[in-house]
Each structure stands twice: as C-alpha cells, then as structure tokens.
Amino acid sequence: xxxxxxxxxxxxxxxxxxxxxxxxxxxxxxxxxxxxxxxxxxxxxxxxxxxxxxxxxxxxxxxxxxxxxxxxxxxxxxxxxxxxxxxxxxxxxxxxxxxxxxxxxxxxxxxxxxxxxxxxxxxxxxxxxxxxxxxxxxxxxxxxxxxxxxxxxxxxxxxxxxxxxxxxxxxxxxxxxxxxxxxxxxxxxxxxxxxxxxxxxxxxxxxxxxxxxxxxxxxxxxxxxxxxxxxxxxxxxxxxxxxxxxxxxxxxxxxxxxxxxxxxxxxxxxxxxxxxxxxxxxxxxxxxxxxxxxxxxxxxxxxxxxxxxxxxxxxxxxxxxxxxxxxxxxxxxxxxxxxxxxxxxxxxxxxxxxxxxxxxxxxxxxxxxxxxx
Amino acid sequence: xxxxxxxxxxxxxxxxxxxxxxxxxxxxxxxxxxxxxxxxxxxxxxxxxxxxxxxxxxxxxxxxxxxxxxxxxxxxxxxxxxxxxxxxxxxxxxxxxxxxxxxxxxxxxxxxxxxxxxxxxxxxxxxxxxxxxxxxxxxxxxxxxxxxxxxxxxxxxxxxxxxxxxxxxxxxxxxxxxxxxxxxxxxxxxxxxxxxxxxxxxxxxxxxxxxxxxxxxxxxxxxxxxxxxxxxxxxxxxxxxxxxxxxxxxxxxxxxxxxxxxxxxxxxxxxxxxxxxxxxxxxxxxxxxxxxxxxxxxxxxxxxxxxxxxxxxxxxxxxxxxxxxxxxxxxxxxxxxxxxxxxxxxxxxxxxxxxxxxxxxxxxxxxxxxxxxxxxxxxxxxxxxxxxxxxxxxxxxxxxxxxxxxxxxxxxxxxxxxxxxxxxxxxxxxxxxxxxxxxxxxxxxxxxxxxxxxxxxxxxxxxxxxxxxxxxxxxxxxxxxxxxxxxxxxxxxxxxxxxxxxxxxxxxxxxxxxxx
Numbered sequence: 001x002x003x004x005x006x007x008x009x010x011x012x013x014x015x016x017x018x019x020x021x022x023x024x025x026x027x028x029x030x031x032x033x034x035x036x037x038x039x040x041x042x043x044x045x046x047x048x049x050x051x052x053x054x055x056x057x058x059x060x061x062x063x064x065x066x067x068x069x070x071x072x073x074x075x076x077x078x079x080x081x082x083x084x085x086x087x088x089x090x091x092x093x094x095x096x097x098x099x100x101x102x103x104x105x106x107x108x109x110x111x112x113x114x115x116x117x118x119x120x121x122x123x124x125x126x127x128x129x130x131x132x133x134x135x136x137x138x139x140x141x142x143x144x145x146x147x148x149x150x151x152x153x154x155x156x157x158x159x160x161x162x163x164x165x166x167x168x169x170x171x172x173x174x175x176x177x178x179x180x181x182x183x184x185x186x187x188x189x190x191x192x193x194x195x196x197x198x199x200x201x202x203x204x205x206x207x208x209x210x211x212x213x214x215x216x217x218x219x220x221x222x223x224x225x226x227x228x229x230x231x232x233x234x235x236x237x238x239x240x241x242x243x244x245x246x247x248x249x250x251x252x253x254x255x256x257x258x259x260x261x262x263x264x265x266x267x268x269x270x271x272x273x274x275x276x277x278x279x280x281x282x283x284x285x286x287x288x289x290x291x292x293x294x295x296x297x298x299x300x301x302x303x304x305x306x307x308x309x310x311x312x313x314x315x316x317x318x319x320x321x322x323x324x325x326x327x328x329x330x331x332x333x334x335x336x337x338x339x340x341x342x343x344x345x346x347x348x349x350x351x352x353x354x355x356x357x358x359x360x361x362x363x364x365x366x367x368x369x370x371x372x373x
Numbered sequence: 374x375x376x377x378x379x380x381x382x383x384x385x386x387x388x389x390x391x392x393x394x395x396x397x398x399x400x401x402x403x404x405x406x407x408x409x410x411x412x413x414x415x416x417x418x419x420x421x422x423x424x425x426x427x428x429x430x431x432x433x434x435x436x437x438x439x440x441x442x443x444x445x446x447x448x449x450x451x452x453x454x455x456x457x458x459x460x461x462x463x464x465x466x467x468x469x470x471x472x473x474x475x476x477x478x479x480x481x482x483x484x485x486x487x488x489x490x491x492x493x494x495x496x497x498x499x500x501x502x503x504x505x506x507x508x509x510x511x512x513x514x515x516x517x518x519x520x521x522x523x524x525x526x527x528x529x530x531x532x533x534x535x536x537x538x539x540x541x542x543x544x545x546x547x548x549x550x551x552x553x554x555x556x557x558x559x560x561x562x563x564x565x566x567x568x569x570x571x572x573x574x575x576x577x578x579x580x581x582x583x584x585x586x587x588x589x590x591x592x593x594x595x596x597x598x599x600x601x602x603x604x605x606x607x608x609x610x611x612x613x614x615x616x617x618x619x620x621x622x623x624x625x626x627x628x629x630x631x632x633x634x635x636x637x638x639x640x641x642x643x644x645x646x647x648x649x650x651x652x653x654x655x656x657x658x659x660x661x662x663x664x665x666x667x668x669x670x671x672x673x674x675x676x677x678x679x680x681x682x683x684x685x686x687x688x689x690x691x692x693x694x695x696x697x698x699x700x701x702x703x704x705x706x707x708x709x710x711x712x713x714x715x716x717x718x719x720x721x722x723x724x725x726x727x728x729x730x731x732x733x734x735x736x737x738x739x740x741x742x743x744x745x746x747x748x749x750x751x752x753x754x755x756x757x758x759x760x761x762x763x764x765x766x767x768x769x770x771x772x773x774x775x776x777x778x779x780x781x782x783x784x785x786x787x788x789x790x791x792x793x794x795x796x797x798x799x800x801x802x803x804x805x806x807x808x809x810x811x812x813x814x815x816x817x818x819x820x821x822x823x824x825x826x827x828x829x830x831x832x833x834x835x836x837x838x839x840x841x842x843x844x845x846x847x848x849x850x851x852x853x854x855x856x857x858x859x860x861x862x863x864x865x866x867x868x869x870x871x872x873x874x875x876x877x878x879x880x881x882x883x884x885x886x887x888x889x
Contacts, residue, residue, distance in 0.1 A: 222762045224754045231751055234740035239730060241699060241737055242722035242752040242805060301742030 139258020
C-alpha cells in the first residue's frame with residue numbers, strides 16, 4: 001500500500017492513501033507502515049513460510065494454479081467490495097454464482113422449444129451474455145430491495161441467497177450438468193476455454209479476474225461513479241444533499257456484484273466442466289473475508305481494489321499452502337477463521353478515531369449542542 | 374477580557390440571599406487548543422433556587438454545563454461543592470455527587486417502558502432477577518410527586534414530548550439529584566407542557582433541589598429564575614438576582630455594546646426574483662396531520678440576502694430542506710427563476726443553481742471518510758468529468774479555487790476532513806456548494822459551533838456573493854447575525870412567518886416577533 005509521509009501535499013498520492021488511511025502522523029513510523037501494508041506483508045510472509053515448508057510451493061506453475069483458485073472468489077470479492085464501499089453487504093453472491101453456473105449448463109444442454117419442436121443451442125458467447133444478465137437481474141433485485149424498499153442489506157441479500165440457491169436446485173432437480181463441452185455439430189463448443197486454456201501462459205480465468213479488477217479500479221478512481229460509491233458509503237445523507245444519486249448508486253453496486261458473481265460462476269463451471277446447483281456454497285463469506293482482509297471498512301467508504309486483491313490472494317495462497325504441506329482441512333478452517341478475526345482487529349485499530357484537536361472531539365461528542373467553541 | 378472588570382453587577386450581600394451556596398464555579402476556564410471556550414467564570418448555585426444561564430449560541434453555556442455535569446474537565450479553576458473542591462471524571466461521578474443533567478435531546482430509550490428507562494443501568498435486583506414490582510412502585514411514586522400520573526409500563530415512544538421530559542426529570546430525581554441542570558428544556562414543548570414543567574420546577578425548588586436552567590426563551594426563563602448569569606464569548610459579563618434585572622438588561626449583557634459583524638452589503642442593485650416559495654406546507658414526520666411549515670410564502674431576489682430568524686422548532690430547517698428537495702412539500706410550489714422545480718430531485722436542483730448548506734455539517738454536510746479536496750469537489754464532479762473519466766488535474770483546479778475562495782486553512786486538499794477545525798469544516802461545506810456556481814444558496818444555521826472569526830468570514834463570503842448577484846436565504850437563531858448580514862429579515866414562528874422587517878429593524882423588535 002502506498003505510504004505517504006507527513007502532511008501529504010501531493011494530492012493524488014494523498015488521495016490514494018486516504019482511502020485506507022485518512023489521517024497520518026508525521027514522520028516515519030514502522031508500526032503504522034506495517035499496519036497499513038498489512039495485507040501485503042501477510043502475503044509475503046505466507047509465500048516465504050510455505051516456500052520453506054514445501055519445495056513445490058515456490059514455482060510459477062503452482063502460483064498460476066493457486067491464482068486460478070483465487071480468481072473464483074476474487075471475482076466475488078471485487079463485486080463485494082463495491083457493495084461494502086457503499087455501506088451494504090451482499091450475501092447472495094455464492095448462490096448467484098451457483099445459479100449462474102446452472103443457467104450456463106442449462107443453456108449448453110440446449111433449450112428445447114416444444115411448441116416449435118426444435119431445440120436451440122445458443123453459441124457460447126450468447127450463453128456468457130445471458131448468464132451475466134441473469135446475475136445482473138439477481139443483483140438488481142437486491143439493489144431495489146435495499147435502496148427503494150429500504151430492506152436492510154443483510155436481510156435482503158440473505159433472502160436472495162436462499163431464493164437463488166432454491167432456483168438452481170429446482171432447475172437441475174438437485175443434479176449436476178456434466179456435459180458442458182458442447183457439440184461441434186451445434187456450433188456451441190468452447191465453453192471450457194474459460195477455465196482450461198491459457199493466454200500467454202496465464203489461465204484465462206486469472207486474466208478475466210485481472211481485467212475485472214482493473215476495470216473496477218478504474219471505475220472507482222477515475223469515474224464519477226467511483227466517487228459516488230465512496231461518498232454514499234462515507235455519508236449517504238451528505239452525498240444526497242451534494243447531488244449524488246444515492247439510490248441509483250446502490251442499485252448499480254448490487255447489479256455489478258451480481259455480474260461479478262455470474263462471471264465467477266462461468267469460470268468455475270468451465271474449470272470443472274460441470275455445473276452443480278450447490279457450487280459456491282459459503283463463497284459469499286470467503287468473498288467478504290477477502291474484502292475485510294484487504295482493509296475495507298464494513299461501515300462503508302473505506303477500501304480499495306488493491307487491498308481486496310491482496311486480501312483474496314492472502315486467503316487463496318494460505319489455504320492452498322496448507323493443503324500442499326498437508327495440514328488437515330479441519331485445521332485449515334481454524335487458520336482461516338483466525339486470519340479473518342485478526343484482519344478485522346487490525347482494521348479497527350487503523351480506523352479508530354485517533355487523538356484529534358480538542359474542539360473537534362468536543363463537537364463529535366455532542367454534535368447537536370449549541371456549540372461551545 | 375478580564376473577568377474582574379467584566380462582572381458589572383457584583384453579587385448582592387449575603388444577607389439578602391436566601392439559601393446556602395451548594396455549588397460554585399471558581400475561575401473556571403476551558404480551552405480547546407488555542408480556542409478559549411470559557412474564560413474565568415464565577416458563580417454560585419444556591420439551594421432550592423433557579424440559576425439561569427443566558428447567552429447567545431457559542432457564548433459558552435454548553436461548555437459550562439458540560440463541566441458542571443462531568444462531561445468535560447475544566448482547564449483551570451475549580452468546582453466547589455458544599456464548600457469542598459471537587460472534580461468529576463464522568464457524568465456518573467457527577468451524578469454520585471447529586472448533579473444530573475437533562476439534555477436538550479432527550480436520552481431515553483423510546484422502545485422501553487417508563488419504568489425501565491428510569492431504572493436503566495441501575496436495575497433493582499431481587500432474589501428472582503430484576504425486581505420489576507418494586508421498580509414500578511417507585512416509578513409510580515416519582516410520577517405522582519411530579520404530578521404526572523403516567524403508567525410505569527407505558528412505552529416512552531407513546532408519550533408526548535413534554536411527558537418524556539418529565540420522565541427524564543423523574544430519572545434524575547430517582548438518583549437523589551440535588552442539582553438539576555436543564556439545557557433548553559422547553560424548546561420542544563407546547564405552551565401547556567411548559568406550564569407543567571414550570572410547576573414541576575417550582576415544586577422541586579420547594580424540596581430543596583437547585584436548578585441550573587438554560588433557555589433561549591428569555592421571557593420564559595425570567596418568569597422562573599432566581600438568579601441570572603450572562604455569558605458572552607466565553608466570559609461572564611454579568612450576574613444578578615431576579616429582582617434587579619429585566620429583559621433589556623439581559624439582552625444588553627448578552628450582546629454587548631460593541632458587538633459587530635459588519636453590516637449588510639450595499640451598493641449593488643438587486644435583480645429579478647430568483648427563488649420563490651409559494652404557499653409551502655411540510656407535514657411533520659412524526660405526526661403527519663400536523664404541519665411544521667404552514668402555507669408559507671417567501672421569495673428572494675438575485676443579490677438579496679434574506680435572513681429567516683426563528684427559534685428551534687420554528688420550521689426553518691424543514692422549509693429550507695423542502696426548497697432544496699430533501700423533503701417533499703405536502704402542498705405548494707418551489708419556483709426557481711420562474712420554473713416550477715417542486716418535482717425535481719436534489720441533483721437536478723443543484724444543476725439548476727439551487728443549493729443548500731445543511732444545518733448539521735457532521736451529519737449532512739461532510740463525508741468523513743474523504744479528504745478535504747474530495748469533499749470540496751463532491752457536488753461538482755461533472756465540472757471535471759470528460760466523457761466517462763474524471764480528470765485529476767481539473768479536479769485539483771476546482772479544489773484549489775474553492776480553497777482560495779472560501780479561505781480554508783489547509784494545504785492542497787489532500788488532508789483528511791477530520792483534521793480541520795469546526796470553522797474550516799463549515800467553510801468546506803459552503804465551498805463545496807459554491808463550487809457548483811449556484812444562483813440561489815440556502816444556508817441553515819451555518820454559524821453553529823464556529824468561532825466569531827470564521828463567522829465573519831462566512832458573512833464576507835455571502836456579501837461578496839450577493840454583490841455578484843447571488844440570492845441568499847440564511848436561517849439563524851441569533852439576532853445579531855440577522856442585523857449584520859440581511860437586507861430583509863423574516864421572523865418564523867410555528868411554521869409561519871410572524872413578521873417581516875427591513876435591515877433597519879432593532880434587535881428588540883425581532884425578538885418580540887419571534888415569541889421570546
């Protein structure tokens with residue numbers, strides 16, 4: 001993470017650091033540097049430790065394999081970040097991801113229209129687009145519930161978590177679509193390209209993850225929408241009075257989160273060449289963990305893509321490392337939980353209101369008093 | 374200002390005073406950094422008597438109250454309780470010494486019963502858990518004493534505001550408070566509720582409870598007080614017994630002789646009507662059949678500064694929020710330069726040149742997680758967006774202009790918004806709205822909680838804007854501000870305009886019209 005010394009006068013530098021660290025004490029401070037770059041240092045430490053413990057860990061091939069694992073819930077984390085930045089939460093991403101896979105599988109099997117006695121085999125690009133639209137639709141339901149009907153985000157998305165999972169189970173009758181390879185006769189081959197092929201030696205899933213992350217980084221830092229997201233999460237009332245279309249922003253972040261989940265579902269079912277209705281169960285929690293480890297505040301307004309990427313890699317590299325050195329999966333769960341709690345603990349230390357000038361502190365305490373200063 | 378000189382009326386000789394001194398402040402001072410919120414204040418609180426603190430907003434009343442009730446500690450001087458110097462580290466500590474405070478905003482849990490609120494945090498234990506029966510009996514007794522027989526099992530949210538106030542008083546009494554501090558207790562009460570409160574106060578006096586009373590309603594306070602202490606700019610300017618003072622005396626000492634923030638800008642011609650509010654009504658959120666703004670019409674011309682003066686709860690905030698689009702009017706139209714904008718969103722109104730600087734800058738004005746620069750540019754993002762992308766360079770231009778125009782003490786806008794002082798934060802909120810190049814700006818109590826220097830700068834900004842054709846509506850509860858900045862003063866009371874004056878009005882006329 002960037003580390004700006006003293007009272008930063010360089011605006012751009014200060015802005016990028018301010019997302020994670022609004023106020024800085026002057027001078028070099030090792031403790032603060034470690035605290036602010038914690039996800040980065042944690043990742044380095046994980047790589048070093050596992051490289052020592054296992055000879056196979058430190059290799060390009062292993063890193064690429066691990067990265068393609070990271071890509072799945074990393075995509076969910078990116079969408080989750082947008083939602084969390086506005087002060088919301090999206091618990092439905094795991095289910096949406098499973099549903100997306102099932103929809104893709106369903107489309108790949110061919111849609112039979114009994115009325116006309118034909119079976120349509122949409123080409124892969126159409127499958128991808130339709131699946132993303134389905135993800136966006138789930139997200140839009142979340143967004144409308146949260147912004148227009150004022151249902152608490154936790155409850156609204158918990159509801160869609162169940163509904164989406166239920167729909168996926170209904171569509172498959174609890175079974176799994178196994179044949180996603182397509183048929184050359186129908187011209188719908190190539191679905192496995194997403195999960196299996198490599199471009200320039202990098203798995204396509206990882207490239208998609210990178211592309212989404214870069215697009216999101218760009219949207220957050222360089223577009224009005226990004227500024228609106230941060231303002232909505234920082235103080236929705238003030239944002240609204242400044243002309244920010246708060247409700248629209250809220251709908252959009254859930255839509256984008258749904259699309260991210262759909263993309264993740266596509267990549268996963270392509271990697272597995274099968275689409276099961278229970279895919280992605282509890283992935284929403286992994287996604288939230290990635291965002292939180294990346295330093296975002298669950299209260300909204302603080303966090304960035306870079307941190308979330310680091311958070312996702314910390315989780316992925318740690319859990320894969322534990323598998324490689326042969327730690328039991330029960331212990332893996334314990335480790336993962338401990339890392340998440342530690343991350344949140346460090347977040348609260350970082351965002352704790354630090355000692356301020358007294359008049360402000362007094363004002364904060366009683367903002368409605370008739371003003372003492 | 375030295376307190377020895379500033380105290381114009383020495384306390385009367387002890388022989389004439391009834392009641393022993395229970396609590397006194399001796400040279401109490403409080404500084405926040407370089408700001409002196411309170412400078413060497415001396416006064417006594419006597420047993421069974423009402424001492425009223427008078428002073429304008431920012432005079433130091435609240436700071437003094439917070440010191441007496443243990444919320445903050447004085448930087449100098451001491452508090453003497455029953456002849457012994459004491460210091461309270463917390464409100465609980467102060468309560469243990471018999472001092473309770475009733476805040477302007479009630480601190481009751483609306484979802485709980487009267488009984489549970491009164492015993493909150495010190496529930497009576499029994500062999501089978503909380504002894505609810507005993508709590509209820511005690512609550513009933515307290516309520517009967519206060520002449521307000523509320524059922525202990527009523528939910529607080531079902532009570533009228535006045536009754537809630539009584540519950541708060543009952544809570545203070547239940548911990549055997551000898552000294553009760555009341556901060557603006559009548560601001561939200563109806564006339565009949567005020568009567569009940571005053572009866573309770575008289576009753577409390579009879580039982581030897583001392584009361585420290587703060588109110589902006591000067592006449593009302595005069596009817597119940599025994600002693601008056603007047604503060605101005607953190608210094609005590611006068612103190613006297615009730616028999617020696619009148620309304621004029623209080624106003625004179627509150628405001629001072631040489632209190633001047635300048636005068637309204639002159640020398641430019643006013644243009645057409647910029648904003649006109651036409652027969653606006655706004656329904657009360659809590660009680661929809663009541664109107665907080667009642668068929669009010671008001672217009673402001675380009676280059677004109679109109680002050681809306683009124684007490685808390687007069688409906689000023691609701692009126693301005695309705696004009697800005699935050700709340701919907703139940704009736705009436707908002708016309709901006711002849712165009713009906715009643716149906717437009719806040720963003721569309723900003724685009725058309727109508728902006729609001731909200732009353733509560735922490736809650737409605739600032740995004741605390743953003744930098745000074747990001748806050749300043751938030752309302753004018755379009756101005757530095759080309760196509761899909763924002764331009765960092767252009768944004769810096771907007772930010773630099775704002776910082777220069779409204780004189781914010783910061784370097785470049787990269788610092789966190791929380792690092793600024795209250796006055797500078799307020800300037801950020803104003804600068805943010807001015808950066809949109811508005812034609813009409815509404816300001817809701819912009820001087821709240823900022824010092825006199827910052828206030829003067831805000832006035833200078835408004836005067837400058839007006840001379841360039843900006844239409845300004847400025848809401849305030851301080852008469853002095855009206856006189857220093859307004860071309861026209863509108864007094865608002867209970868949702869309606871009760872009087873309208875030109876710039877040549879006197880302080881007393883305004884106060885009389887507001888119902889003080």
